[in-house]
Amino acid sequence: MNIYALVKRTFDTEEKISVQNGQIAEDGAEFIINPYDEYAVEEAIRVRDEHGGEVTVLTIGSEEAEKQLRTALAMGADKAVLINTEDDLDELDEFGASTIIAEYLKDKDADLIIAGNVAIDGGSGQVGPRVAELLDINYVTTITELKIDGDKATVVRDVEGDSETIEAQMPLLVTAQQGLNDPRYPSLPGIMKAKKKPLEELELDDIDLDEDDVEVKVERVDVFLPPEKQAGRVLEGDLQDQVKELVQLLRNEAKVI
């Protein structure tokens, strides 16, 4: 089976966010594979181990994203592709990112494409389904279970707490929800092997795209931090009295119950 996992390099979830010159400051921040994309890589490896085939991890970004691709290779992916847009593009929105990925994938005959359901930085969750639509293949989002049998997959999908079982035709794009699996840590031999696995680097030219083809439709005009939440009141006194006071405060001051 020809499997692709789409990954994005994101801030570590531990990072505090600050703003400098109207942009999120990146100095000194730790970067990771977007956690939802880690589920995607893990699932791709498991599907390959069960059904055979090859896992390619794909990302868009700068040379710095090589580190995250090597991590995915160390987990067990077979090949990696970096579409480096650093020299060509200042900005990229979901329209542009999906156009690039779909353009790369259109002649690759992927049987299965797995992405995270959302990236923890931009948080739009658009790129996966957009890619599927551009490739005219079926998709199912926020999945927690995947079983493949020939040209059909049985997928369990998390829908705001309910779970839907879906029979889906292949080829298929799915996006991973937490609970799908427990991503493995790269082993030491895995890390050694990853250094020798193929990592292909492409630019827009190589996939016959021009800057104009992926010009942003949505433009960021400002970034700001939410007002710092002031620590409120820690109640004091006898526990029973504290609870009484709390309920009164919620009723009369905050007016939320």
Next chain:
Amino acid sequence: MSKKVIVLGEVRDGALRNVSFEAIAAAKKISGGGEIVGVLIGDSVQNLGQEMIQYGADRVVAVEHPHLKHYTSDGYGQAFMAVHEQEEPEAIVFGHTALGKDLSPKIAAKLQSGLVSDVTDIEGEDDEAVFIRPIYSGKAFEKVKINEGTVFVTVRPNNIEPLAQDAGRSGDVASVSADIQNLRSVVKDVVTKATDGVDMSEAKVIVAGGRGVKGAEGFEPLKELADLLGGAIGASRGACDADYCDYSLQIGQTGKVVTPDLYIAAGISGAIQHLAGMSNSKVIVAINKDPEANIFKVADYGIVGDLFEVIPMMIEEIKQLKVNA
């Protein structure tokens, strides 16, 4: 220039979801006085048209088909595009719900348009509209505008105030026929896990538990409190990882981001990843044995104490309040 806006009305268990009325209010701002057309998709939904009109839509079109009983991206995509071809709108608004998140990118790809997901506020109107949305799970916000093509946004539930319902408003509810065929996904089964159907994204009250609940049964008092307040149950990653509850309840940077009116955090220490998912709630109550717990830094009201003592007391106190009211 005023804009014609179409708004998808989302139906759950035979009723319109609140987020659909919020989406109409968002559409009003975007329209700059242009026409607002509600869209209903399902196997039997036309009867809900008047309610959309009472909340501000000018008229409604409905696509009904037996294959639209369950949501599938193919089925709803075909139905929506049939409406789109007929109406040729300049703007589209969906709710940022499971359905909206799944369907909107497909439509945006078909239209080759931009899409602003998860909008929490709109500044300005019409061509000047600027959309505010959380990034880094609410650790920051961005303001964006749409440069060209269809203005397409999804709005986060619970953030944009719906217009007041006007029972006197009336308008046309028409049906649009569409061929719904070649569905590549078929829904075989749906298992409801959410507590009494109150969904976290739309809940006004969330009672969330962390490692401090100590086990699956530890969620029982939290459930009782949530039920009493008409709210939903949530959890920290710690509680999910420890298998005290399902991952579908997880709130945080990986997990759901929620903004209820009241968030009660019980036995949650308040890791930065959890705070990202809930710190924009309107009122936060923290209950924790550890006075140094991080959660107290964002809480409006805090009680240092054992949740298994505090929560039952709260339940009694609120019951009393309801009796006296």
